[in-house]
Amino acid sequence: MSQNSFNTKPTFFQKLKNFDYVLIACILLLGLISALSMYSTDGGEILFHSKSHIIKFLIFFTMMIFLSFLNIRFWHYFAYSFYVVVLFFLVLASLYGIKASGSQRWINLYFINLQPSELMKVVIILCFAKYYHRIQLNQVNTFQTIFIALVILILPIMLVITQPDLGTSILIALSGLVVLWLAGINIRYFVYSFIAILISMPFAIAFLQPYQKLRILTFLNPDRDPLGAGYQIIQSKIAVGSGGLSGKGFLKGTQSYLEFLPEKHTDFIFTLFAEEHGFLGSLTLLLIYIIIIYRVLRIGSISRSYFAKLFCYGYGSAIFFYVTVNMCMVLGLLPIVGSPLPIMSYGGSSMLATMIGFAIVMSAKINYKQLIA
Amino acid sequence: MLGENSGVKKVQTINRRMFIIGAAKLIVFTGIIARLFSLQITENKKYLTLSDKNRLREWRLPPVRGEFLDYFGNVIAGNLKVYQLHVIPEEVENFKYLMVRLKKILSLTNREFKGIIKQKNKKKSWETLIISKNLTWEQFTKVNYFLHDLTGVKPVLSVSRNYPFSENYTHILGYVSEASQKDILNNEVIKSKHVPGLKVGKTGLEKTFENELIGTNGIQRYEVNAYGKRINQLDHTEGLNGKTIKLTIDTEIQKLCSELLKDLAGSISVMDIYTGEIVAMQSSPSFDPNLFLFGINQDDWQLIRNNPLKPLVNKTLSGLYSPGSTFKPMVALSALENGTINKNFKVNCMGKIEMYGQTYHCWKKKGHGVVNLKKAMKQSCDTYFYEIARKLGVDRLKETAIKFGLGEKVLNKTFNNEKKGLIPDTKWKKDKLGKSWVIGETLITGIGQGYTQTTPLQLCQMTAQLANGGFKIYPKIIVDENSKTEEDIKFIMNTNFKDLNEKKKGSQETSELLGFVNKKEHECLFDDSKNIKLVREAMFASTNEVGGTSYSSRIEDPKYQFAGKTGTSQVKRITKLARELDLKTFEIPYNDRDHALYIAFGPYINPRYALSIVIEHGGSGSSTAAPIAKKLFKLIIDRHELREQNRVQKVIKV
Known part of the structure; x- marks a missing residue:
């Protein structure tokens, strides 16, 4: 059978067979949960947010399935191009972007208001995966290799941080750094840079936007301004805490229903979910994310090409970061930085980026035996 | 092959490092679960209380004042039903038009009219606006007649003090009037029972026995949203009437x-x-x-x-x-x-x-x-x-x-x-x-x-x-x-x-x-x-x-x-x-x-x-x-x- 031979293209049915159905099931389940949560944020009616979210999920999910059929080599081949295109979009956004609530993050593509920084969260991993695919292990720690990697990483971060969008730039940085780590960069460099960051922290804080400084101060002590900057954290904790073991019940989350929760359909969707479904519901949701991350990492571990392996490991870790940062934020463990919960949060660009990531992972799964020269 | 050897080492590195990250992830997730446990299970009561404090508001209703009787049990200071007209501006489509209509129906003077407009501008759109505290029966029936096309207008039955023997008991009983800032500050009981428009004794026995006469507030509990708007009524407790006081006077x-x-x-x-x-x-x-x-x-x-x-x-x-x-x-x-x-x-x-x-x-x-x-x-x-x-x-x-x-x-x-x-x-x-x-x-x-x-x-x-x-x-x-x-x-x-x-x-x-x-x-x-x-x-x-x-x-x-x-x-x-x-x-x-x-x-x-x-x-x-x-x-x-x-x-x- 051709399955044993290298570089053989699987047939359509083999591809279908090779799909990771557990992953797909988890994504669908998450989609369903997110649709119901969105329905709840609309006050138990299908209004703008729920309708738009469901449509986006269905479109991008279908798109993901179709993209999964692309050979993994396609992604490898165009990895740099994607990076350049998204980088170009970022430049466009900072020049001609749409402004909303004090930052310029979106570009108008007529059919969608695209937030290129969201795409960058995935594309940076893709780009690094290709970059390190070729580099020999003994070359990884050379000055030149590290320098180019840092340029690749810092360019988009700078563009995103000036939008300003601290949350997304942190996630891009984390996604990039985890790939650098996986690629084998000497642990010393991480330690050194960590020390350097600590030292430069006071200077960096001086450059932060006033609202960002406020958020950090607020995180350290939410009660210093309970009706102003601390409001979100306090109300979010009240919502989660009042959920109890099994929650207040679907559509019965008073904190969100009575509009005490800010940003309930985007960054604070988990708060709403935790309020309505309690500790058990939160654990279930967390479990779904853990399964998804596990499946993505598993695909990485069975992939024969270094590119696919690195991407899957990187992307799996990135999802971990998205989930962790978002949950820690709404649970009052991290300062409020804008970061959506993948698939759950309302937002087309985030959904698109996440689905593209899954499409690449799925493609790696289908073509797990594929080697890339 | 050097490349192949290097490739194997590369894969070993990535897998090893992935394993380390994986372990770290498990620790972090455990931390999140612990946090969820502490918020939702350990401190659940505290947050449930806070959440209720957020959403529940109690509205005190004016207490019904106790009556005064003469020696033979005749009411000498009682409570009279009065007809009032309330408007909730939020429920009104065209407030100006409505006001002009009401002005005509109730034959309000220009001064009263301006007073109402002034009052409206001070309040939130969902707060009750009192158009008239005391409608005559004719005005009341007239409003009711036109009520079908006066949306947002509510004729309300309320109680008010009444002295049936008018000037005969003035100096003994005194009189009541809307509580002033001073009344509220000087009397803890009034302070604790005060609602806008509450009338309290100003002189005479009405003042002396204020604390016995005042009664207790009825309480309406509402669920409110973050902006303080009433969403729905949860329950209603009737207040107790104030004490009836009997005089020795004939x-x-x-x-x-x-x-x-x-x-x-x-x-x-x-x-x-x-x-x-x-x-x-x-x-x-x-x-x-x-x-x-x-x-x-x-x-x-x-x-x-x-x-x-x-x-x-x-x-x-x-x-x-x-x-x-x-x-x-x-x-x-x-x-x-x-x-x-x-x-x-x-x-x-x-x-x-x-x-x-x-x-x-x-x-x-x-x-x-x-x-x-x-x-x-x-x-x-x-x-x-x-x-x-x-x-x-x-x-x-x-x-x-x-x-x-x-x-x-x-x-x-x-x-x-x-x-x-x-x-x-x-x-x-x-x-x-x-x-x-x-x-x-x-x-x-x-x-x-x-x-x-x-x-x-x-x-x-x-x-x-x-x-x-x-x-x-x-x-x-x-x-x-x-x-x-x-x-x-x-x-x-x-x-x-x-x-x-x-x-x-x-x-x-x-x-x-x-x-x-x-x-x-x-x-x-x-x-x-x-x-x-x-x-x-x-x-x-x-x-x-x-x-x-x-x-x-x-x-x-x-x-x-x-x-x-x-x-x-x-x-x-x-x-x-x-x-x-x-x-x-x-x-x-x-x-x-x-x-x-x-x-x-x-x-x-x-x-x-x-x-x-x-x-x-x-x-x-x-x-x-x-x-x-x-x-x-x-x-x-x-x-x-x-x-x-x-x-x-x-x-x-x-």
């Missing part, structure tokens, strides 16, 4: 008092001489307290405030007058008690006496000739009382007067505007004025002039205590269900009297000891009951014997027969010229005219009621005040039967 007598005082400035107080119940207490002129309910308009207010007859003053207990000759029974009693005189003591009245170069006139220029106690009291001979006052001395006189309740508040703290009055003595003058007492002052004190100041209610109490045989009574205006009956009180008085006689027989020491140990209820205010009897007889003569000052006001029917004492209280020192001119009352300017006073008790045989009448600037007591007593006593005695029945009925009910 509305019929009160009404007659008010009629008799019509167009006069003055007061009437009527009291039960045993129970101390105030049967009537009217101050004139009065005003309609209903005017204050929805905010009095400026014109009405100015009219009341600027009235020279001072309708805002409760003259029965805030009006201070020299008692004039109504003080003479006290002087006589004090002189008898102290042994200064006996009943046969005589003075030759020549119309005036000289003392240290100063002349003291009797009201009768020609003089009364030789008078004894009875005759002196009957004709109100000033010379006689100058003489006995001089012999008695002011300090001993004060002792007796204080015993009978002069110079002290009659109703204690029941009214915050009650005055104490003043019974002077030598010490008082030394302390307050820094001067020594002079004998001439004793003389004029003896006829109730000078520094002496009393309220009509004090005079009434004094008369009552003379009438009941000289026993202390405890005046009251609120019916107390546990209070003693007249029979009980009489029994106590008799026992006290017997004790007193026994004490007199016994050794001095034991009697002092006993008197010190138990200060008794209804104690004897005399040493010898004969003295009281003498004074009462003299008062009887004053009213019922030819030549008495109030002889023309007597009633011969023993059922109604009463004994009294007139008084004419000088407002201005009588000048030599005036004395020579001897002007008639109407010839003197109003503010210089004497106050006319009268105290009386009746029926003479087995007395039961005492009264005091003061007519400001009324001229002489015998011509102005005493005739009022005649008209009053008929009704008071006639109502006695009913009053007793009412008491008996109550006892049976219990």
